[in-house]
Amino acid sequence: MPDFPLATALAVGTVVLDGGLATQLEAQGHDLSSALWSARLLHDDPEAVVAAHAAFAAAGAQVATTASYQVSVEGLAAAGLDAAEARRLVVRSVHLAERGAPEAWVAGSVGPYGAALADGSEYTGDYADEIGVEGLRQWHRPRMEWLADAGADVLACETVPAAAEAEALLAEADMLGVPVWLSLTTVVDGDGVVRTRRGEPAREVFAMARDVDAVVAVGVNCTDPDGVLAAVGAATASGRPVVVYPNSGERWDAAARRWAGTAGISPAGALGWVDAGARLVGGCCRVGPADIAGLAATLAVDDQLS
Template identity: 75%
Template sequence: MTTSLPAALAAGPVVVDGGLSTELEARGHDVSSSLWSARLLRDDPDAVVAVHAAFAAAGAQVATTASYQATVEGFAAAGLDRAGALALVARSVELARRSAPGSWVAGSVGPYGAALADGSEYTGGYVAEVGVDRLRAFHRPRMAALAEAGADVLACETLPAAAEVEAVLAEATSLGVPVWLSLTTVVDADGVARTRRGERAADVFAMARGVPEVVAVGVNCTDPAAVGPALDAAAAAGLPLLACPNSGEVWDAAARRWRGTGDVDTAAVPGWVRAGARLVGGCCRVGPAGIAAIARTLRHDQGP
């Protein structure tokens, strides 16, 4: 893209892609290992290219790399050394660029809990033990590799707790790379959006206020019904907002399967845009058809 992503966000909504890993799974690829879709960066890169291309054909303007679970630690457990792991992280950018040449490339930076492959990104239970310094050290190599490979922005996503937000903000500032900051949230009985760790989401989003590297804040891997309260909370940052909910289904980490049914109700999309959403897409179980419906809704809402 010749236009910078911040400039595009100032002009209007931008369509983000959907759930890369769950679309790979829907196409018959095995993503059940602890590496999830990152395994295919090594074993079947053409499959990753095909899904990126499908989302681009559906109207996605941002291609999110297959690096959510691509970490030095995760690849080490699979027998790959540090250099090999970081080469695969860089490959994720090249594959996205190749398959969606007209798109911005967002380098996916998943939370520490994703590397544990135990569903703890949906609890944030690890942050008290791990601490901010260790989280910074964990995120640093991948963030640097994605930036060096030419990602337009780093998608720091599915963050469950304030401590991890602090860590990725510190690393983004240290590296001087543009990021978007995306929490996974729930709504409490009083209608207040909270992180998975239980903190008030508005307080966590406010941590990004005044940080020049942050181009947008918002939510992903959140139930579609919880997006509205989350966007209200995200307004505390004073930045463009992001809304990339999952389908409404719930991940059962013990059984390693999705439970329930659901889909993103595109009738809610114009309301998200009125609330400030400028990056709109999907997450787990939202495939190319769902992204095409979001793109059509945005075109209709914006008019000719």
């Protein structure tokens, strides 16, 4: 990893994130159709995870995001693994990222509660009201602590679909005192308002991070590239640097478990996001090393011209 914090880098320029880790693992020939998704390979084939991180690092990614997005005690228990194994795999995810991308910052992926359900509910947030802020804090706490203890440079609290879950993650981050970024998954409504998947105004959710010292950035991921520019504007309510890593423009059909639509992310479009205030820029689902290489090259040229 670099010898200075990620927050320091964001104060002076743009940092390139990696892309979709699962996308690259599938490109390497791995079947991720199980409920554990890419987390299965933490147990079954850790060297594949190292190779995926290395591919993004070679493409110019300055941040390696761990394969812990889908890891939960409950999900692993359903696969016959206990809580001790869950912790071991979370810790392993950090070490694999360090091996695959030794010059990068390691972002410990903290996926939403819905991701562990493997039913697409991270794109609705329907569970948030029933579980509540305190329940979500308790659910997220172990993984966040394990990632921090394993040495992750920052925790990526990502694909967050609801205000209640954002509140829970921010409260846990404040308690842990480790650097985090908060990334919502959002949509833009017919009036041009950026909203969480649960329907709350994203600007109000981003504003929750204003007084949480642990937060190094807020923004969006796993959203349509066409909605990113509006989301950058909404994220400025936090007073923090902005992180954006959209998907390819295709959409996940949870029932059919496949992607539909046409890929639309472009490095040139990312320049508009940076001009609007984005400082952490990368990709999410269906964004591979070639896309990140184009993004890194375009942003490097932009930095030279600035």
